[in-house]
Amino acid sequence: MALPKPPFEGSCLCGAVQIRVTAPPLLTLACHCRDCQKLSASAYSLTTMFPSDSFSCKGELIEGGLFSSGRTHYFCKSCLNFIYSQIGRAHQRINLRTSVLNEAASFEPYVELMTDEKMPWAHVPVSHSFSQYPASLAELQVLMESYADH
Numbered sequence: 001m002a003l004p005k006p007p008f009e010g011s012c013l014c015g016a017v018q019i020r021v022t023a024p025p026l027l028t029l030a031c032h033c034r035d036c037q038k039l040s041a042s043a044y045s046l047t048t049m050f051p052s053d054s055f056s057c058k059g060e061l062i063e064g065g066l067f068s069s070g071r072t073h074y075f076c077k078s079c080l081n082f083i084y085s086q087i088g089r090a091h092q093r094i095n096l097r098t099s100v101l102n103e104a105a106s107f108e109p110y111v112e113l114m115t116d117e118k119m120p121w122a123h124v125p126v127s128h129s130f131s132q133y134p135a136s137l138a139e140l141q142v143l144m145e146s147y148a149d150h
């Protein structure tokens with residue numbers, strides 16, 4: 001399967017936040033954890049990881065979620081659409097909510113995480129499945145390499 005070709009554009013529900021990405025995706029994920037179910041108001045969240053320096057965003061954002069030190073979640077200030085997350089120790093990457101992208105349907109999830117907390121009827125046709133999170137950064141790196149080659 002060919003990876004979608006940059007640049008990519010997208011927006012929040014109301015259009016006040018516009019995003020643009022100039023690099024190919026690093027990895028696509030579905031996360032089944034309970035937090036993601038609540039944050040996404042769905043059975044699982046969809047994330048596309050990009051290098052931070054390829055991502056730009058116009059419009060006013062506010063922080064939401066649990067306000068934990070480990071991760072920051074950004075939402076449109078106007079429509080409160082979930083836009084992206086920054087994970088504490090990984091400033092070189094952002095986790096964009098795939099649904100924000102104009103071509104969201106072409107960012108098929110490659111990995112699913114946290115199937116321990118999965119809703120039993122939720123099936124995602126992924127290549128790699130984890131009962132929890134990948135154990136290490138090295139493991140994540142391996143996934144990104146295999147995603148780039150797939």
Ligand SMILES: [Zn+2]
Nearest residue numbers: 012014076079
């Ligand atoms: Zn909005």
Ligand SMILES: [Zn+2]
Nearest residue numbers: 031032033036
């Ligand atoms: Zn999650």
